Amino acid sequence: MTTPKSTITITDVAKAAGVSKSAVSYALNGKPGVSDDTRAKVLDVARAMGWRPNSAAKSLSDAHTRSIGVVLLVADAENFGSGAYEMDCLAGLSKVLDSRDYSITLRMSAGGAKAACRIHEDWIASGKVDAHLVLNVALGDPRMALFRSHPEAKALFVAPREISGGLPTLYSSDSDGSRLLVRHLHDLGHRTIARIAGPEEYAHTLVRDRGAADECARLGMRCTTLHGPYLASAGAQLCDTLLDFGERPTAIICDTDVTAVAALRTAAARGVRVPEDLSVISWDDSPSCLSTLPELTSLHCDVKAIGRKAGEMLLRLIDGESVEAEPEDPYTLMVRSSTAPVLVP
Amino acid sequence: MTTPKSTITITDVAKAAGVSKSAVSYALNGKPGVSDDTRAKVLDVARAMGWRPNSAAKSLSDAHTRSIGVVLLVADAENFGSGAYEMDCLAGLSKVLDSRDYSITLRMSAGGAKAACRIHEDWIASGKVDAHLVLNVALGDPRMALFRSHPEAKALFVAPREISGGLPTLYSSDSDGSRLLVRHLHDLGHRTIARIAGPEEYAHTLVRDRGAADECARLGMRCTTLHGPYLASAGAQLCDTLLDFGERPTAIICDTDVTAVAALRTAAARGVRVPEDLSVISWDDSPSCLSTLPELTSLHCDVKAIGRKAGEMLLRLIDGESVEAEPEDPYTLMVRSSTAPVLVP
DNA sequence: CTGAAAGCGCTTACAG
DNA sequence: CTGAAAGCGCTTACAG
Numbered sequence: 001m002t003t004p005k006s007t008i009t010i011t012d013v014a015k016a017a018g019v020s021k022s023a024v025s026y027a028l029n030g031k032p033g034v035s036d037d038t039r040a041k042v043l044d045v046a047r048a049m050g051w052r053p054n055s056a057a058k059s060l061s062d063a064h065t066r067s068i069g070v071v072l073l074v075a076d077a078e079n080f081g082s083g084a085y086e087m088d089c090l091a092g093l094s095k096v097l098d099s100r101d102y103s104i105t106l107r108m109s110a111g112g113a114k115a116a117c118r119i120h121e122d123w124i125a126s127g128k129v130d131a132h133l134v135l136n137v138a139l140g141d142p143r144m145a146l147f148r149s150h151p152e153a154k155a156l157f158v159a160p161r162e163i164s165g166g167l168p169t170l171y172s173s174d175s176d177g178s179r180l181l182v183r184h185l186h187d188l189g190h191r192t193i194a195r196i197a198g199p200e201e202y203a204h205t206l207v208r209d210r211g212a213a214d215e216c217a218r219l220g221m222r223c224t225t226l227h228g229p230y231l232a233s234a235g236a237q238l239c240d241t242l243l244d245f246g247e248r249p250t251a252i253i254c255d256t257d258v259t260a261v262a263a264l265r266t267a268a269a270r271g272v273r274v275p276e277d278l279s280v281i282s283w284d285d286s287p288s289c290l291s292t293l294p295e296l297t298s299l300h301c302d303v304k305a306i307g308r309k310a311g312e313m314l315l316r317l318i319d320g321e322s323v324e325a326e327p328e329d330p331y332t333l334m335v336r337s338s339t340a341p342v343l344v345p
Numbered sequence: 346m347t348t349p350k351s352t353i354t355i356t357d358v359a360k361a362a363g364v365s366k367s368a369v370s371y372a373l374n375g376k377p378g379v380s381d382d383t384r385a386k387v388l389d390v391a392r393a394m395g396w397r398p399n400s401a402a403k404s405l406s407d408a409h410t411r412s413i414g415v416v417l418l419v420a421d422a423e424n425f426g427s428g429a430y431e432m433d434c435l436a437g438l439s440k441v442l443d444s445r446d447y448s449i450t451l452r453m454s455a456g457g458a459k460a461a462c463r464i465h466e467d468w469i470a471s472g473k474v475d476a477h478l479v480l481n482v483a484l485g486d487p488r489m490a491l492f493r494s495h496p497e498a499k500a501l502f503v504a505p506r507e508i509s510g511g512l513p514t515l516y517s518s519d520s521d522g523s524r525l526l527v528r529h530l531h532d533l534g535h536r537t538i539a540r541i542a543g544p545e546e547y548a549h550t551l552v553r554d555r556g557a558a559d560e561c562a563r564l565g566m567r568c569t570t571l572h573g574p575y576l577a578s579a580g581a582q583l584c585d586t587l588l589d590f591g592e593r594p595t596a597i598i599c600d601t602d603v604t605a606v607a608a609l610r611t612a613a614a615r616g617v618r619v620p621e622d623l624s625v626i627s628w629d630d631s632p633s634c635l636s637t638l639p640e641l642t643s644l645h646c647d648v649k650a651i652g653r654k655a656g657e658m659l660l661r662l663i664d665g666e667s668v669e670a671e672p673e674d675p676y677t678l679m680v681r682s683s684t685a686p687v688l689v690p
Numbered sequence: 691c692t693g694a695a696a697g698c699g700c701t702t703a704c705a706g
Numbered sequence: 707c708t709g710a711a712a713g714c715g716c717t718t719a720c721a722g
Contacts, residue, residue, distance in 0.1 A: 007472070009715055020693045025717060033718095035691055052470035056404035057715030060698050065401060067450065074436050083432035091419050094453035103473070104451040105412065108439040125397035127352070127699095128448070232636045261636040268638055288633055291577045291606040293613055354699055365709045370701060378702095380707055402699030405714050472715095 008051045017045040028053070059127075067105040068097060068314055069129035071116040073136050074108045084286060085303055086135065089158075092307020093133065093314075100315060105129050113138060117146045124153045131155065131314045139163060139203045154317040156310055160207045161325045168323040170310050174204045177299050177331040178211030178253075181281055184297075184333055185251045186219045189342040190279065194249035195225040196238045196259050208255065208283075224249060228259070235259030239266040243278075250342045251279035257286045257298070264292050264338065275340035285334050294337035305329050353396045362390040373398070404472075412450040413442060413659055414474035416461040418481050419453045429631060430648055431480065434503075437652020438478065438659075445660060450474050458483060462491045469498045476500065476659045484508060484548045499662040501655055505552045506670045513668040515655050519549045522644050522676040523556030523598075526626055529642075529678055530596045531564045534687040535624065539594035540570040541583045541604050553600065553628075569594060573604070580604030584611040588623075595687045596624035602631045602643070609637050609683065620685035630679050639682035650674050 014024045019038055026033040027042035034042070059065045070093075072086055094104060105128060109115045120143065123129045134143050137159035147155040147167060157164045161171035185193055195212060198205040209225055216223040226241060228234035235258060242249055243266075254260035260282030264274060272278050274294060282289055285298035306328050317323050359369045364383055371378040372387035379387070404410045415438075417431050439449060450473060454460045465488065468474045479488050482504035492500040492512060502509045506516035530538055540557060543550040554570055561568040571586060573579035580603060587594055588611075599605035605627030609619060617623050619639060627634055630643035651673050662668050 007715090008470075010717095011715080021716085022694085022718075023692065026692095029717085031718095033691070038691080050470065052467060054405075054715050055471040055473040056401050056410060057698090058717085059401035060399070060405050060700090060714090061716045061718085063698075072436075083429055087428035087432055090451065091417075091453045094451070095455065098452070106435065106439070106449040106451045107443070108436045110440065122397060125353075125395065126400040128400040232632055258632060258636070261633070265636055265638050287577055287603060288606070288636075291603070291610055291633075293610050352699090355701095356699080366700085367702075367710085368708065371708095374701085376702095378707070383707080399699050402714090403701085405716090406699080406701045408714075 007054070008049050009054070010051070013042065013046045013049060013051050016049060017042050063127070064318075065105075065128060065130050066101055067103045067129050068093070068311075069105045069120065069123045069132045070107075070135070071119050071132075072106065072108045073112060073116060074110055085284070088303035089135065089307040089310070092304035092309075093311045094307070095304075096308045096311030096315070102130075102315070113141050113143055117142050120146060120153075120155075121150075124150055130318050133310055133314060134158065137164065137203055138201045139206065141203075154314070156314050156317060156323070158306065158310060160203045162207060163203045164325070168313065168317060169325040170306065170313060170328060171325055172204065172301075172306075172328045173330055174207040175211035175214075177283070177301075178208045179215040180331060180333055181253050181299060182212055182215040182219065182221065182223075184335070184339065185253075185279065185281070186221060188251075188279065188339060189344075190221070190251045191342075192222045192247060192249050193224075193251040193253065194242045194245075195223060196235055196242070196252060196254045196263060197225050197227045198255040199229055200227050205255065212253070222247075230256045230258050232258055232262040235262030236266045239263040240270075243267070243270060243272060249278075251281070251339065253281045253283075255283050257282050257284045257288050257296070260296055260298075261288055261292055264296070275338050276343065279339040279342070281339060289334075289336070292338070297336045297339040298334045300332045300334045302329055352399070353394050354399070355396070358387065358391045358394060358396050361394060362387050408472070409663075410450075410473060410475050411446055412448045412474050413438070413656075414450045414465065414468045414477045415452075415480070416464050416477075417451065417453045418457060418461060419455055430629070433648035434480065434652040434655070437649035437654075438656045439652070440649075441653045441656030441660070447475075447660070458486050458488055462487050465491060465498075465500075466495075469495055475663050478655055478659060479503065482509065482548060483546050484551065486548075499659070501659050501662060501668070503651065503655060505548045507552060508548045509670070513658065513662060514670040515651065515658060515673060516670055517549065517646075517651075517673045518675055519552040520556035520559075522628070522646075523553045524560040525676060525678055526598050526644060527557055527560040527564065527566065527568075529680070529684065530598075530624065530626070531566060533596075533624065533684060534689075535566070535596045536687075537567045537592060537594050538569075538596045538598065539587045539590075540568060541580055541587070541597060541599045541608060542570050542572045543600040544574055545572050550600065557598070567592075575601045575603050577603055577607040580607030581611045584608040585615075588612070588615060588617060594623075596626070596684065598626045598628075600628050602627050602629045602633050602641070605641055605643075606633055606637055609641070620683050621688065624684040624687075626684060634679075634681070637683070642681045642684040643679045645677040645679045647674055 010024050014021045023034050024042050027039040107119050131154040134157045157169045226238045282296045282298040285300035289296035289298045313323050355369050359366045368379050369387050372384040452464050476499035479502045502514045571583045573583050627641045627643040630645035634641035634643045658668050
């Protein structure tokens with residue numbers, strides 16, 4: 001029946017419906033300029049013939065590619081984590097984009113932010129995408145300079161607002177998250193804590209550092225912070241360091257699930273009981289936080305929601321609306337069994 | 346200097362270089378039809394002006410969009426796993442595509458394979474992509490029927506060769522993997538084993554079932570297989586069932602890291618020592634296999650290599666070469682501490 | 691309301 | 707080797 005002939009164009013439809021190409025175009029795009037009768041007939045014929053607008057032709061004539069460009073950094077597998085964050089973010093993004101028939105144009109770059117710049121530049125010059133989404137922004141990230149010098153390009157940064165000044169930004173409340181964790185430990189009676197934080201190149205690491213430091217100062221707590229990549233080996237090593245340290249902390253906050261799981265395991269291997277002797281908290285509430293014994297108290301972030309909100313902001317950007325900095329949803333603390341009141345000696 | 350004017354077209358370059366548009370096109374595309382001098386001058390001018398071919402225009406005229414369409418299924422978060430597989434696969438794919446200036450056009454569908462079909466159909470009719478990559482293929486997957494009825498569309502399936510008959514396929518050696526695991530346990534003296542397998546809708550689950558059953562039969566071993574989603578809760582429950590079972594197995598093979606970690610934890614909670622009382626093996630050698638105590642013996646698969654090979658096959662498909670079924674690289678067994686010789690009672 | 695025409699930026703036979 | 711011209715499929719002022 002509807003055997004899709006090689007390619008059906010608007011001309012074929014016009015011929016079949018007995019009208020002009022322009023009438024078909026108006027009808028198909030719901031624009032005025034055709035009578036209701038003509039419109040109905042054209043729609044019927046187009047559907048019957050299985051017509052779909054040719055993507056390239058449409059893009060060329062209306063200057064919209066209907067795609068959002070995303071360059072994922074996979075360079076340093078070390079800092080990349082499992083990719084679960086990016087995946088969830090893309091899932092949320094894709095969901096919002098669907099409604100407007102937008103797709104994601106994806107590249108994965110092993111060359112870091114600089115190589116990503118090259119790709120973005122290419123996309124800008126070739127008109128390959130309508131807007132860019134920038135994730136995993138580092139301090140002094142060249143991608144910020146790039147888009148500052150290309151105001152004609154539309155880009156949204158997911159980054160701490162502290163560093164993306166001026167650029168359209170979806171910013172996290174990493175600082176608030178940090179404070180929330182410190183308060184949770186304070187409520188449990190902890191006074192000497194530590195953090196196994198992420199690499200210092202990351203802007204969000206510094207924001208978390210700041211939040212924790214401020215809240216500790218306010219509450220009169222002591223906090224030792226060690227930085228390292230999001231690797232199990234690093235988490236284990238840093239945990240060892242903290243446990244060997246003179247003034248042993250009664251609680252450790254880990255910046256990611258990978259290091260938290262490693263810390264848990266390191267403690268177990270040394271005979272340090274969690275949560276009796278040591279409380280452990282993880283950022284990134286992921287399935288692995290539920291697979292440990294004890295289950296990990298974790299800071300939950302709805303990453304899909306970030307993707308959705310990013311999608312909405314990007315579409316507004318594309319529609320020519322002005323977009324400034326907007327906040328992500330706040331974090332939620334998932335209290336499980338890896339944190340407990342500190343034992344009075 | 347090279348201030349990128351709004352948009353630089355081939356016409357601008359032609360004017361600046363004092364030649365015709367066609368000369369510019371020939372020069373830029375390395376085609377014959379221009380003298381070396383003209384070519385050199387055109388290239389210089391184009392570079393100086395920061396010209397890049399307009400993506401849509403090029404696609405429209407040469408019928409190549411330079412993008413590969415991928416629809417990721419996120420419908421049932423239950424069976425989706427962490428998304429790490431998809432991420433690695435895309436990373437490998439992207440790497441190969443880079444060299445030919447191809448991008449990935451990505452959509453994530455929450456409606457399963459049927460909704461994915463709709464997207465692929467749209468891509469076929471609109472000429473949005475040059476070829477399609479199909480992952481996570483289920484038994485009787487409607488996407489196979491779709492591409493069978495659209496021989497004009499180019500698609501590569503990553504699926505067991507048993508089910509994709511005729512279609513271009515990159516097939517895994519799941520059966521061989523299964524056999525490898527069984528042999529490893531046999532070598533350690535295990536004779537009564539069990540499997541916590543994935544959902545039976547998945548073709549690869551059945552292939553693994555078959556491989557394990559055949560090898561067990563050959564070696565005179567007994568194997569109980571339970572199926573369930575790739576969820577920690579399911580892994581825990583199935584592990585409980587197996588341990589409560591009359592004839593308790595001395596080893597369990599889990600189809601994914603999530604269930605393996607859950608099984609490990611369940612054993613620990615019941616006081617069943619791993620590996621002394623029970624050996625545990627995981628498919629999907631992932632970072633989490635290294636975060637457990639003991640570390641998990643696991644079947645390693647170079648997923649990025651799958652992505653790369655898929656990319657090469659897709660490019661050949663696009664180039665008009667014929668592509669049939671080709672095998673992935675074989676699995677590697679990573680022997681760690683969760684498997685040990687069975688203790689003679 | 692409707693049709694003929696030009697244009698989006700590039701490629702590619704086709705005559706000079 | 708080089709230029710003028712038509713065409714890819716769609717959109718959009720512009721005359722009827």
